Amino acid sequence: MFFTMISLNINQKLYEVDADPEMPLLWVIRDLVGLTGTKYGCGVAQCGACVVHLNGEAVRSCITKVSRASGQKITTIEGLSKDNDHPLQLAWNEENVPQCGYCHSGQIMSAAVLLRENPTPTDEDINNAMAGNICRCGTYPRIRKAIHLAAEMQKKKGAEK
């Protein structure tokens, strides 16, 4: 294990961290940068609690080496919107989706990529895109409902523009 200075662009802010290049991005974000919205669930890309965006793509930060993220654009749940007002966040609140809430940073970050790529997803599209995110409380029916609602909100917003 050796340490080196790595510069990271997280939520449009620059950070210099002294880290082992092998260190997973998850632990850099949580323990070194101090953004704890991104969660540790399994460590092996099985549960999706740690999903962040790397240049706009959903990645599992628990298996992404920090060296790979250096100089790239990283977005965490804290940077998804300014005021908790991304259509998905609004829909999540409208539908009272979370129970314990632990998985939902990852759920929303996965759903955000789905909605960008597919503005009107069907139930099946949602199942396919969201099957990598575990919710132990079982809020899946509401996740599905909220994604549909967010899709509608996004459509309306687009029409207003």
Place this chain on the structure above:
Amino acid sequence: MEEISRRHFIRTASTAGFALWLGVSAKGNPLKSLDIASANFSPYILIESNGLITIYNTKPEMGQGTLQSFPALIAEELEVSMDQIIIKQSNGEKALGNGQRAGGSSSIRSNYLPMRKVGAAAREVLIMAASQRWTVNIADCYAENGRVIHRPSKKSLSYGELIEEASKLELPKEPKLKDPKDFKILGKVSRRQDIPLKTCGKAEFGIDAKVENMLYAVVERSPVFGGTLKSFDATEVLKIPGIKKVDLVERIVGIYKYTGIAIIGNSYWTVSQARKKLKVEWDNNGHDTFNTVDYENHLRKLASEPGVTDKNIGNVDSVKILPKNTFEAFYETPIIAHHPLEPMNCTAHIVGDKLEIWTSTQVASSITGSAAGDLHKQVGFSPDNIKLQNKFIGGGFGRRLYIDYIVEAVNVAKLVDVPVKVIWSREETTQQGPFRPMTFSKLTAGFTEDGKLSTFQHKVISPSYFESIQPDFDKKKVDSIMVEGIAEQAYEIPNLRTTYVRANLHIPVAAWRSVTSSTLAFAHEGFIDELAYQAKKDPMDFRLELLSKQSDSKKVLLKLKEVSNWDKKLPKGKGRGVAIWEFFAGLAGQVVEVTHNKDKTITIDKVIAVIDLGEVVNPDNVNNQVEGAIIMALGAATKPGITFKNGKTVEHNFYDNPLVRINETPKMEVHILTDGGKVKGVGEPGLPPFAPALANAIFAATGKRFRKMPFDLKTL
């Protein structure tokens, strides 16, 4: 002033004026701060003279919604809207009593009336104080939006302005509760204030605790249950930059004490990498011969033992049943893990004789309390010197009723003079227990010659929950948890006997959401279905015939029959199954509809649930809870459990111990019964009926009867 201050008021640092605390006694009566020193007093409302109203939620929030539902009960009667008050999560403060725990679906079922009474009593003294100040008829005054209003003159005073006078008044013993038709909050869909925090990453869970100068630690534990440390060599570990210390720590789980090796360093990544260099030898003490396959065979053999009688109704031995009318079945369930998505973790800091803890626990008052089983005894601190910050809980499900991970973290903190955060990996959270125990069930029943179900015997064969947590547990007695609810089902069977056969097990076992009903309902309600088949009766009619008297169970079944269109015939290849379950936590029933596909797989088309609550606080949240319980039950019924080979847990993580995912989620429909009666719980009752209803539906569709969990839905 001295006298008043002692007797009626608590001065708060934040205000120069008075503050009124109101709470509830252990008997459920509202009390003022008069009795604040008493352990039986739990204050819930703080009204300060500056107008601030704070309502405490003493039930740790783990997704069940108490941050909304608990204050809602008070706010409704106090006549304040939820956005006029500050809702605070309690942290095991001594002044807030020893009931700061969440488990057993008890938050609402135990507090529905007591909390309303607290709010109503406060409202009444505030109104009285206003009427006295104005010297007007009290009947002309009413409370609304945190103010008392004089109806004829329309003048009004805020609660804060009335606090001093109100605190001097006697509290009414039986305050008048609001008519439910006037409810503004209860029974309505309302927002949970924790939700916005949970959608933007701001909700802090135990694992998110940030404490200045904090170090991180992992603990290496014996992979074989019952293994003890022979030797370890940390030379290579200590050479790694950032590693501060390696030393022994103890973890206590019920009657079990385990020694582990803590590796402390400057980041979780550092310590989890460094542990790979640790050389350690364990003495397995013979436990490395333990295998699930052998243990299950052992349980099957134990089924022939008579066991200890739990309940005896009528006399099963005195009735003559012909062998052709006697039926028997044997049901089996696996050990499973809780799998909260937030892995076990705890941060602890020791300064002299003071201990501070940041974690997520279902039992806040066990961390700071002075009872025998509380933390102080296990770690050697005075309860007065223990401070807790209980964060949001990233899933409890019973796992966080146990404080083993907190005990261990405190012992880690003893090794250094700075705060230290201990994080368990997912693998450790999966493998180290405590686990839900399995239950095996031997069922026997007999019909009389005229076709009446006359005898019913349910023998439970399982390891013991109480043996796992109580050092002085009498092994000759029934473990009441392990036979939970089976004698209490409403079916009118004249001769019923329930018995228990205890099996030794050296692995810690624990309550899991819906406790033993999560397995026993499957055996019990599965067998009832088998009996319906033997009696050539429709499973719904068979059950209803056993429920001639009026009961909540009957009510639930009738509702299920209606909302599931039970009498409407299904096309060939489809099947419907029903099950109900009443137990300490509450009562629910379900109908499951399945399709038997041409490729021999089973698809779950629909789950229709009816939950009887008596009264409801937030129907939207109930809906969410019941759906979640069904999904959890689906996992338990169809996914592999935890197994042991050579003394070690075989499964590691979600790839070999999977949970239900969104693409496996069935259609669900939840109906809530709220027509009065006993107030029942929400969090657990949705779980027990699912597995039997599914097994019964599969039987209806395929003729194949599942008597062993997990069910394989792919090769039928």
